[in-house]
Amino acid sequence: MAEAAGSAADTGAGTGRGAAPEVAPTAPGGPLPGEASRALYLAILAEGGRLPMSEVSAAEQAQVAELLDLGLLTAVPELGSYTAVNPRAVGSRLGEELRAAGTRLLVQAQEMPALLEDLTRAYDLTPRKVDRSGEVRHLHGAAEIARLLDRLSAASHDEILSAQPGGPLSVRVTEGAYARIGWCLANGGVVRSLFDPAARSDPPTAAYVLAATELGVRFRVLGEPFKRMLIFDRSTVVIPDGPEYRGAALVEDPAVVAFLVGMFERDWQRAEPAQWNGAAPDTVGLPIHAQVGRLLAQGLTQRMIAGRLGLSERTVAGHISRLRELYDAQTLFQLGWLMRAAAGDAKGDPGR
Structure with missing residues (x-):
């Protein structure tokens, strides 16, 4: 058998x-x-x-x-x-038989990219139709905008960039902003904010800036026109949907977002750090030319003085010209030296 x-x-x-x-x-x-x-x-x-x-x-x-x-x-x-x-x-x-079949499959696997090369080339050369619907979302009403900002802030892990022209912020806005930057910083993010010089004279805004600075937020002041925007993780931007600031537009198109981020970075480089005090500055109540003189004696430049006082550089230049006549100074260096000397001798206000 x-x-x-x-x-x-x-x-x-x-x-x-x-x-x-x-x-x-x-x-x-x-x-x-x-x-x-x-x-x-x-x-x-x-x-x-x-x-x-x-x-x-x-x-x-x-x-x-x-x-x-x-x-x-x-x-x-x-x-x-x-x-x-x-x-x-x-x-x-x-x-x-199985080994022979396995060998054939391995050979086919190695040849597959070459066999599909013509189709791959055609796919790469085909222009894509980009669907841009929904890339700009319009919001109306303070409650809806606040909910959107809360959601974006809580989801931000890298960076929040804020540009706030137009002077002081309301208490409601500063309270909401303080909570939102706290979420981003808790996630390990960075927050930078740009303000108008006029905001420095507003006590609630100054108090907000001082408190936020302690959390690690960086602030700068720009004494020239700039656009309002909020940028989250360089992927989403919230901008006003009109000049009346009654609504907001949510922008997520990569090209538009990159353009707006570039605008913010340009403005940030042109802006300057500024001193924010919770109490009123000691120059309040002095004539403008006296305030200019005091800041000039402290060594600030014409541009920095303009940003500090919320004036145009041309206006500051006019005040400096009158101070030079008053002190009979030929140069700005000489004017600053004479004003510091006068402040040290008389303990008075320069230019009075």
Whole structure:
């Protein structure tokens, strides 16, 4: 019996139902007999390795067919029986077929990018249709705008940039701004804010700036016109939707956002740090030319004085010209020296 089984395996003998078919390679575990087929194969071996065809019941026909497909049985019509085939030979054959199939798949995988190169090139050259719908969202009403700013501030992890022209801020605005910058700073972000010089004379705004500075916010003052905007993580910008500031527009288009960020950075570079005090400055109540003279004596430049007092540089230049006549100074350096000397001797207000 063993010799017959070995002979059948070695020669691939058998005709009709017993011919060992080509078995398509499958994943590991695929070309294996099921439990019922295994039990039948073991029963055939227990009977000497042969199964008479006449003894195959209707319930066993599916298992016999599976064993024939796998090559574990071969039909011997002249003997009217099925003969068991050595599983070692079957396993070797199936393993070789799987290895050959794996090699073919690896070669195909390496060739695939080259086979699709013409389609890839056509895809890269195809102009994209950009859907810009929804990139600008308009909001109206203080409550809706406040909810939007709260959401954007809480989601900001890198940076919030703020440009606030037009003088002092209301207490409601400063309270909301203080809470929002706290969220960003807690997330590890950076906050920079740009103000109009006129805001320095407003006690609530000055108090807000002092408190925010302690949290790590950086402030600068710009004594020239600039645009109002709030920039979140350099990906979203909130701007007024009109000159009346009655609504806001949410901008997320990358090109527009990059343009607005560039505007802010340009204004930030032109602005100057300024001293903010919670109490009223000691120059309040003095004539403007006296305030200019005091700041000039402290070493501030014409531009810095303009930013400090909320005046134009041309107006400051006019006051300096009158001070030069008063002190008979030929140069700004000489004027500053004379004014410091006068302040030290008389302990009075320069220019009075």
